Amino acid sequence: MIDDIKDLSTIEKEKLLARRRFGAYFVKCIGGVLIATAAITLFAIFMISDFNGAFTPARATATSGRTVTTFLFMLLLMLGLYGFDTKNRHAVRDFWLTLIVFVLTFFIVITLSSEKITNNRYAMPIAILSLVVLQLLDVKSSVLSTAVLGIIVVISFHFSNRAADYNMARVISAVICNSVSPIIICFFYKKHFTRLKFLLLSLLVPLLAEPLVIMMTLASTTSIAANLLNNVLWFYGGNAIASLIFMAFVAIFEGIFNIADDFRLSELCNLSNPLLKRLASEAPGTFNHSLVVGTVAEACASAIGENPNMARCAAYYHDIGKLKAPLYFSENQSNYNPHDELIPEVSVSMITSHTLFGEILAKQSRLPSEIVDICRQHHGTAPVGYFYRKALTLKEDGDLAVDKYTYAGPKPQSKLAAIIMIADTVEAAIRSYMPDTREEYENRINMLVDEKIKLKQFDECPITLGDIAIIKKTVMESLASINHSRIDYDKKRRA
Ligand SMILES: [Fe+2]
Ligand SMILES: [Fe+2]
Incomplete structure (x- = not known):
């Protein structure tokens, strides 16, 4: 054909x-x-x-x-x-x-x-x-x-x-x-x-x-x-x-x-759903990350006229593939990091396989096809930067093809998949490095999204540059409100 x-x-x-x-x-x-x-x-x-x-x-x-x-x-x-x-x-x-x-x-x-x-x-x-x-x-x-x-x-x-x-x-x-x-x-x-x-x-x-x-x-x-x-x-x-x-x-x-009508989506978003309960107990870091991605993705979907319930639901389930080996993902680690004992190639295959396993688990659980697709597409064909750089340091000639260190794809095929990719990337990055000022927040979000554009991750979905600009702004506002600093009442009292 x-x-x-x-x-x-x-x-x-x-x-x-x-x-x-x-x-x-x-x-x-x-x-x-x-x-x-x-x-x-x-x-x-x-x-x-x-x-x-x-x-x-x-x-x-x-x-x-x-x-x-x-x-x-x-x-x-x-x-x-x-x-x-x-x-x-x-x-x-x-x-x-x-x-x-x-x-x-x-x-x-x-x-x-x-x-x-x-x-x-x-x-x-x-x-x-x-x-x-x-x-x-x-x-x-x-x-x-x-x-x-x-x-x-x-x-x-x-x-x-x-x-x-x-x-x-x-x-x-x-x-x-x-x-x-x-x-x-x-x-x-x-x-x-x-x-x-x-x-x-x-x-x-x-x-x-x-x-x-x-x-x-x-x-x-x-x-x-x-x-x-x-x-x-x-x-x-x-x-x-x-x-x-x-x-x-x-x-x-x-x-x-x-x-995936709205009745069903709200049932799937119920945190007592067996798959979400499993995620909460076996991969608590991933579970919390998914909840935050859900809040951000929902706001982004509303802002560009997509279905916010679908966005939240897809975000809750996007990383269920990590259930296969939760400890290989940094958000679920405490003192022990299994990657310390592995060569970068093995680490990369452990990490990238969560999209494929997520797709299989989503199908087995009869999740709607839109969510199955997002489990598979939310990292597109982007490289796993940390382990690629680690592999480079181990290479004597400093020359290494990036192909073996990337996710298998496909790239996001829908606006919702693109939203989850952005919300997921930004949430993970902000979690590991919390900016102090609004300007730093903005710069970081711009840098992360622009990097995805440079890697052509949005080339196969109908998202526009206008949508991306709105998404950046919405991610900024919702993450800033989620991560706002609390008032130190004790300090106030002492003053
Ligand atoms: Fe993921
Ligand atoms: Fe994620």
């Missing part, structure tokens, strides 16, 4: 890789579209049509027509989700997650609103899909999947061979109300909501949307007295059910698809 593109220009390479990425996405997802189309069509026919009648020669055209229409909208969903972010390396995972929640929500919507359960079209918890996709993926995907689900629900009722039994005006009104409500939630939604805040929002917005239900009921029925109260109650009931199912679905799907 690499051989046939190496002679192309950068733009041509990008285009070719983009086409290949899309081709792979299409091949891996089209089967899901076909399966979902079949499941949705058969289920709708079973629940709200005359099942046997739907497969008679007289209804063959109608049944094929609804199947093809459903297929086309599912295809639109598949292409739309990809189109929002063509570089999303989790595009296939995100599509399958959306598809499974989509089909399950469709089943619940049709079942609950059918005459077998409530016989009220307003009992359509479409919000299950909207809220789960909103929480686990993003706003755009949530709005698109909600719109497609609404359309497919209308198609299912409209093409039923018992369509005459359903008041289509009511169906459309119900779908509009039940889609608008979660879309409003999307606009109020803020990242870093707790589960409770999210639940309260998802229960409050349908209440605010009730006037819409009343207006729609007035516009779509003649027997107002019989329908109004029913519609109002079932609309709210459907949305309350959606909020509860949403909680269960998020807990299940974030685990199955290993997604």
